[in-house]
Amino acid sequence: MIRRTLVIARREFASYFTTPLAAVFLVIFLFLAGLFTFNVGGFYDRAQADLRPFFQFHPWLFLFLVPAVSMRLWAEERRTGTIELITTLPFGLGELVVGKFLAAWGFTVVALALTAPIWITVNWLGEPDNGVIVAGSIGSALLAGSFLAVGACLSAATKSQVIAFVSCVVACFLLLLTGFPAVQDFFSSWAPRAVVQALASMSALIHFESMVRGVLDARDLLYFASVITGALLMNAMVVEWRKAR
């Protein structure tokens, strides 16, 4: 089962590099990550050896870049008709869903790994707490994974990559939205404390920021694991539903 999942993941991962998508994505991601960290985030002005300015913009970078990675996962298969080929090969549905997700996640982890010069820079300039940076990186990878899983599910529902992209941006925005200070303030002015806390606990932003502060809490890990698992289960249901239609 694992071997077949990896067969799918390898093909899918390689496919990113046979088109300009990989190069365009990586260049834009690295450029924006640098821009946000050093210019917008005031990396030098803060005079602190940490990567908070780097991580704090990740949710917003991912909001637009991750859907570009996930949009093609299933929609492209439907558009070209290869969905008929791949689903009549001896792959289990779970193997297809997980294999595709792992490929996309692997690709975004490569993009994150390529930001290593920023980490080297901060270590060269000062003495940052690398434990906090590791926690932030794990949080970043998990946030990207959550967005990818949601995007994969939405990609399975359509043959249009544009629809897959736009719906993924909206869904991921909603996933972040409940953590907005403005939304929290709005609810905390009238809603019971329990409701405000429940909304905050569903927010990807709150869990991500907790990890960026260096706290590797089991609840945060469980949250991201639940979002990824739930979205992939829905992805499988969508593929199966379309088969029965």
Added chain:
Amino acid sequence: MLIETRGLHKRFGGIHAVRGVSLQVRRGEVLGFLGPNGAGKTTTMRMICGFLEPSEGSAWVDGVNMSLDPLRAKSRMGYLPEGAPCYPDMRVEAFLAFIAAARGYRGLEARRRVDRAIELVNLASVRRQTFETLSKGYRRRTGIAQSLLHDPPALIMDEPTDGLDPNQKFEVRRLVRELGRDRAVILSTHLLEEVEAVCTRAVVINRGTVVFDGTPAEMDAMAPAHVRSSRLDHVFRTLTTGDVPGGAA
């Protein structure tokens, strides 16, 4: 029995596309699946291959129920989908290597299977080209190569010669005839001469129902004696429209 369906039905919302199709294909049989556009040929084949779930009824490949044990059933069949879809950016060789890996072959055995499939359908000259740069004929042949790579006992091909030039059609038909000697093959086609040239049996489907099941000779015998040419066309039109044009006589 290598391919069998019992009472296959498929409904798409309010449309009843396939209405109780039952087929049995034995080893050594090449079944020509005929019917007008929209008759339910592709839908039936998609249900046999496990791409679509039947609304009612079941399909078996080499004795394995497609709905109950899809992985085992799929490993025993080769399928050429309509239009022979493939990944546009993949090279022919890499695509077939992917299919070999999907079929569970590794290392030298995978390499041997890919080389053999390339040789069988004469793809050697384009093996390093990407699919999007291939002509329609080579695309179709790549699709056929992937369906044969694991030497399956059951083969299902949706219009394998569609869009090929006469020479390519001749080659593919010869290949299908050879393959059909020790396999069960279902091929759908619009070309009635293909049935005469390749098939040992013909099934005509119209509006989702089987309206003829017999040998090409039996189909030919259904045409009136005064019809001298295009006798299968005449029978096909009679079966699928009820119309018997005088011009065919």
